[in-house]
Each structure stands twice: as structure tokens, then as C-alpha cells.
Amino acid sequence: MLNYRHLHYFRTVAKTGAINRAAEKLHLAPQTLSGQISAFEERLGVALFRRSGRRLELTDAGRTALAYADEIFHVGAELEEALQNRLTARVHPFRVGIADAVPKVIAYQLLAPALALAEPLRLACKEGRLEQLAAELSIHRLDMVLADRPLPSNMDIKGYSHPLGECGIAFLAARPVADVLGAGFPDCLHAAPLLIPGEDSALRAPLLRWLERRSIQPAIVGEFDDSALMSAFGQAGAGVFPVPLTTVQEVMRQYQVTELGRTQEIRERFFAISVERRLSHPAVLAVSEAAQRRFQDAVL
Known part of the structure; x- marks a missing residue:
């Protein structure tokens, strides 16, 4: 079973880039923290860091681990907040990647219907290159990517491109x-x-x-x-x-x-890229259905 204390230590070191600074934040001796990180790497069977001068840099495995760690602790924070009854209703996150090439006005037009759903959600938008956003979609850090072209066929990522119009x-x-x-x-x-x-x-x-x-x-x-x-x-x-x-x-x-x-x-x-062959996420469905109507009804 995953040791979540080790995961917390790893995440702190990854964010600070140095054992000493992370040890100060965690109130641990640097030698103790270094040993804990080594034990975590041994448990996983991969190297998570490599040394670059005085800093520690993440390996490819380390970057993957950090992406999952961020998601795990984010969900943990949501759980804690829900259990403490700070939310009167469950607000679901809707995480959307928007490719740089998509005009801002189009992005708003396409996403606005999701905000009108009866079930409350919290929209989180992230801009970037399509390749970067698709990688985050593949590890479920995003629910959907808006793009001006389909997912490139040469990318080793499982995803489906749904035409919006x-x-x-x-x-x-x-x-x-x-x-x-x-x-x-x-x-x-x-x-x-x-x-x-x-x-x-x-x-x-x-x-x-x-x-x-x-x-x-x-x-x-x-x-x-x-x-x-x-x-x-x-x-x-x-x-x-x-x-x-x-x-x-x-x-x-x-x-x-x-x-x-x-x-x-x-x-x-314009396309909605998702990990679903058939759309089922309520917000993604709302975006897709409204987009079809908008492009059909537009006076061109």
C-alpha cells in the first residue's frame, strides 16, 4: 500500500527542489528526509529525482508521480472540507484545458452552457499547447480539452476528438x-x-x-x-x-x-477532446450539445 507520508515528503521536496529547504518546511532533519525519500523510491522501484548542481530535478517518473500526488492531495482537501460541512451542496470540479489557438470568445461561448447546469460545478480553465493539455487529460487531470484541431495521431495518448462545429x-x-x-x-x-x-x-x-x-x-x-x-x-x-x-x-x-x-x-x-469514446460527463455533454446548436443556428 502507498505510504502517504512518504508521498507528502516527496511532493514537498519536488516543490522546493532541495532537501534542505523541504526539511525546514517539514520540521525534519535533512538526513531523515533524505532517508525517507530513498525509502519511497525503493518502495516504488524507480528514481524520482536526479541531482543537477545543488538542486534536485524530477525524472520522468518523478513528474508522473508529482502529477498524481497533486491530484491526490487536492481530492483529500475536498474530502476534508466536505466532512467539515463547509459546503452546503457538493460542487463538482469541471477541469478544462483550452488550447492557445482557441479564441477566448469561442472558449466562453462553448463553456457557458456548462455553468447553467442544475447541478453546481466549479469551472477550472487551463491554457496551454495542445500536446501539453492532452498529456494532462490522459492522466485525468483534465476532464476535457477544447482545441481547433483533432488530437494528433502521432501522439501516444488515448483520447477521442468530438467535433463541436x-x-x-x-x-x-x-x-x-x-x-x-x-x-x-x-x-x-x-x-x-x-x-x-x-x-x-x-x-x-x-x-x-x-x-x-x-x-x-x-x-x-x-x-x-x-x-x-x-x-x-x-x-x-x-x-x-x-x-x-x-x-x-x-x-x-x-x-x-x-x-x-x-x-x-x-x-x-473546433473539437472537444476527451478520454471517452462516447461522451457521458454532464458538463461535456452540455458543451457539445449547445455547440452543435450554436454553429448550426449561426448566421454565416
Whole structure:
């Protein structure tokens, strides 16, 4: 059986990166703590740390162990709180990973239905690269990942990509930029300053191919992993920027920008990635069902 005291010692050392600092926190002698960590590693049959100068670094096994340790102690804290009757109703966590390339407005639109469920839940959102979030999903630290592309087939992770919907693209710009470019979309994009998504975005490649097919050569002045940051630069007049059609009104209102034109030839797609082949988590089901209606009813 797992020794939870050893697990607590291991977690403290992993967080501090040094035996001495961890020993101070735990009110133990460094030699005692070092012996306890060695006993824990021997019990598990793997090395959890390797020395790097004066610091201790986690091995691959150590990183896996820390992820589980964090989850175990988090659940333990929830149990203690529930038993002390601090909660009037059981609040279930809904842990969602949001890939960097997913626009913030889209993320809100997709997740909002989960907050309207009769059973209370606590939404916990984490942003990051899809590969990193998928790894956390695989060890059940996340319930779902929102992404703009399916789970890559070359990843050694068991997961299922559930399509939420797709839409075309609009090109927006600050009013002074739009006035200079004039009418005649999409030809007005030729030589225009253009802001594009970063390399992690599934939209980037089809956008560039569409421009090439139409012999449009804009001046690409910026690349952004974060769509909100791209919109902020667009608001400041740095250039034209693309947004999914389902978010046009919200982005125009929030950033005081205007639409130059739109196309259905470029499609932005969104997925809910889960460890379930068939969705059963109530919050994930709510997200999926509402997304299907939203994309179907959108005026594109």
C-alpha cells in the first residue's frame, strides 16, 4: 500500500527542489528526509529525482508521480472540507484545458452552457499547447480539452476528438486601417498589413493557402499564438486580422473594429477532446450539445 507520508515528503521536496529547504518546511532533519525519500523510491522501484548542481530535478517518473500526488492531495482537501460541512451542496470540479489557438470568445461561448447546469460545478480553465493539455487529460487531470484541431495521431495518448462545429472567417480592422484599404474585398488585402495566427493554430495554413490561390500578397506584420492579443494589436491599428464568423459581433463590439469582408472558403473547426469514446460527463455533454446548436443556428 502507498505510504502517504512518504508521498507528502516527496511532493514537498519536488516543490522546493532541495532537501534542505523541504526539511525546514517539514520540521525534519535533512538526513531523515533524505532517508525517507530513498525509502519511497525503493518502495516504488524507480528514481524520482536526479541531482543537477545543488538542486534536485524530477525524472520522468518523478513528474508522473508529482502529477498524481497533486491530484491526490487536492481530492483529500475536498474530502476534508466536505466532512467539515463547509459546503452546503457538493460542487463538482469541471477541469478544462483550452488550447492557445482557441479564441477566448469561442472558449466562453462553448463553456457557458456548462455553468447553467442544475447541478453546481466549479469551472477550472487551463491554457496551454495542445500536446501539453492532452498529456494532462490522459492522466485525468483534465476532464476535457477544447482545441481547433483533432488530437494528433502521432501522439501516444488515448483520447477521442468530438467535433463541436465549424464556421467561416471574417477579416476585421480598426476604422483608420479600413478607410485606407477601401472596398473590394478580398483584393483590398493585397499589400495590406496582416496579423496572422501562430504556428500552433490550425487556421494558419489554410489562411495562407487561400491568400496564395487568390494571388493576394499582404504584408504580414505579426504572428500571434493568443487570439486576444492579436485582436488587441488589430484594435490599435497594427493590421487586419481574421476571426471566426461566430465571434464577429462580439469582437467588433469589444475592440471597436469593423469588418472588411468574410469567406466560407476558410473553415475554422473546433473539437472537444476527451478520454471517452462516447461522451457521458454532464458538463461535456452540455458543451457539445449547445455547440452543435450554436454553429448550426449561426448566421454565416
